[in-house]
Amino acid sequence: MSWQEAKAYFGKNDIAIVPVGSNEQHGPANPLGTDHLIAKEFAQEAAKRTGVVCLQVIPFGVSPHHKQFWGTISIQPKAFKKYVKEVCLSLKYYGVHKILVVNGHGGNLAALREIAREMREQNVFISIFEWWPAAENLLPDIFSPDERRHAGAEETSVNLALHANLVNRDKITNEKPHTHALEMSGITLPLDTVDETSSGVFGKQTAASAKKGKEVFEVVLKALVKHIELLKKTRMEDLSLKPKI
């Protein structure tokens, strides 16, 4: 898009899509970029189907719990929050009041929630979308719980469906995460991924297939498109915060 095309779009539309992800280990078979690559695909395809503009994906996120695995790039929550917020404020300058954040990495959610809260005070409504809870809800039977965890069969399947060339099938791994000696119910420990799994995989990858990944992508995408269409139609005056009448 040129600046003139951007002017034409923002002159008529008050909504935009911002994909965010991470660059972190996903076991020996999957690329480090898994979370931002998947977020980008969902966001771009949703943009195509709804006519809403999609920004470039923000590839780095909050991943300190994976850093012992080489190649993980982690941003502190404070810096991540400030950066993503500045992106939203730039959009606001051009009249955007509704933003759909497509988040590909669970570790970003706490910071994104804070941004959404703060931006609502500034009359910008941010909707945060994550594909895996949507998939679990829409397709409860396609994977077992241990296939749905970090770098498991579900994520590997979506990788196989969207960018199979980036998956090293010879390195597909199953690993049952081990329980730390200090774990017990009611106790929260500051554990990193390396404390629970040596390959970086939580659970089973062998059940992964491109077919299942395609199904997840299509079903979840349809739900996402529906949400965007609804967000588009909702009037800002019904979303903005004001004292109760």
Ligand SMILES: [Zn+2]
């Ligand atoms: Zn992931």
